[in-house]
Amino acid sequence: WAIYAPYVKAINDLKAQRNAVILGHNYMTPEIYHGVSDFVGDSLQLAIKATEVEADVIVQCGVHFMAETSKILSPEKTVLMPDMEAGCSLAESITAEGIAEMRRRYPGAPVVSYVxxxxxxxxxxxxxxxxxxxxQIVAAQDNHTVIMTPDQYLAQNVARDVPQKNVVWWEGSCIVHEQYSPQDLRDFREWNPGTRLIAHPECPPDVVAEADYSGSTSGIIKYVTDEKPEKALLITECSMASNIADQLPEVEFVGPCNMCPYMKxxxxxxxxxxxxxxxxxxEVDAEVAEKARLSVQRMIDLSR
Ligand code: 13P
Ligand code: SF4
Structure with missing residues (x-):
């Protein structure tokens, strides 16, 4: 921590000077997560927080789509992205033309897009x-067929959990979670018996099927905090375990994990x-932002 201390102090001083808040995603490194973030959470929690904070400036410690979401929800605020190259393989996998193509393929079906x-x-x-x-969002749609974009694996996991809907999907994937295979999990259980395997739903469904629990990053934190397993393997981005290990000394977090090069x-x-x-x-074009805000706000209203 000693090497981080001068940065942490300088950032926290500047935050006060600029009336800024830092929103930190659960995949940030511990020095960002614990040292300078005012609010930490999963994508939904950070989006909701962006509508609530009263600061003049939001610094988004996460990836670009999260900063755009904050700007869409708080157009009057200055939203800063510390590195514009912090993208996401899912966000890069589809354009508005891809959405139009899905609408042509499945006329009348609503489009539920991942944030x-x-x-x-x-x-x-x-x-x-x-x-x-x-x-919950897919189940709430009136139509029987629901288009989910762009994460094919999240869509397939939702299709299993919401069997009353015909879920169809775009073929995008997360480069962090698609790397896991069900055999990895079986090998791990054999090698380290008694370990609780906890997977993010961006993992393929056959990986989720081998896990003891699957949930968003905040769902994973809640599960480990409530259950306090003796040993846990988080089948997700590496910083997750590092960020919560200190608060849960009774849980031994075991590897391996995968790093998100964008978050890092x-x-x-x-x-x-x-x-x-x-x-x-x-910056987000005003007309685009207005339409995008409706999609995000509908989600927030349905999730409260
Ligand atoms: P959540 O924090 O919403 O679970 O999302 C994980 C993720 O990959 C964000 O990029
Ligand atoms: Fe995108 Fe996956 Fe990285 Fe999240 S972990 S930002 S979904 S590439």
Whole structure:
């Protein structure tokens, strides 16, 4: 921590000076998560927080689509992205034309897009979802056929949980979670018996089927906090276990894990630079933002 202390102090001083808040996703490194974030959480919690905070500036410690979501929900605020290159394989997998193509393929079916999408894709969709409310949002649609984009695996996991709907999907995937195979989990159980296996729903359904629990990043934290298993393997991004290990000394977090190269682009140095120079301001075209806001707001209203 000693090497981080000067950055943490400088960032926290600048936050006060600029009336800024830092929203940190659960995949941030511990020095960002514990050192400088004012609010931490999963994608849904951070989106809701963006509608509630009273600061003039939001620094989004997460990936670009999260910063866009904050800007869409709080257009009057300055939203800073410490590294504009912090993208997401899911957000990059589909454009608004992809949504139009799905609508042509399934006429009349509503489009539920994961928040891991650009503002243009959100604007072209009917409603958004996150991993913590996807099943609930799909179940609430009037139509029997529901289009889910862009995460094929989240969609397949939802299709299993909401059998009354005909869920169809776009073929995107998360480069962190698609790497796991069901054999990895079986091998791990054999090698380290008694370990609780906890998977994010961006993992393929056959991986989720081998796990003891599946949920969003906040769902995973809640599960481990409530259950306090002796040993836990989090089948998700590496920082998750690092961020909660100190609060749960009774749980032994065991590896391996996969790193998200996009999330890891956010560093204390870049956060300090962004706040100091006010660079990395995220802008969303007003017309696109207005349509995208409707999709995100519909999701938030259904999730409360
Ligand atoms: P949640 O935090 O909503 O579970 O999302 C995980 C993720 O991959 C965000 O990029
Ligand atoms: Fe995108 Fe996956 Fe990284 Fe999340 S973990 S930002 S879904 S690539």
């Amino acid at each position: 891991n999408t650009t503002a243009e894709v959100k604007a072209a969709s009917d409603i958004c979802c996150t991993s913590s409310n996807a099943a 682009k956010i560093t204390l140095e870049k956060v300090l630079f962004a706040l100091d120079t006010m660079t990395g301001q995220v």
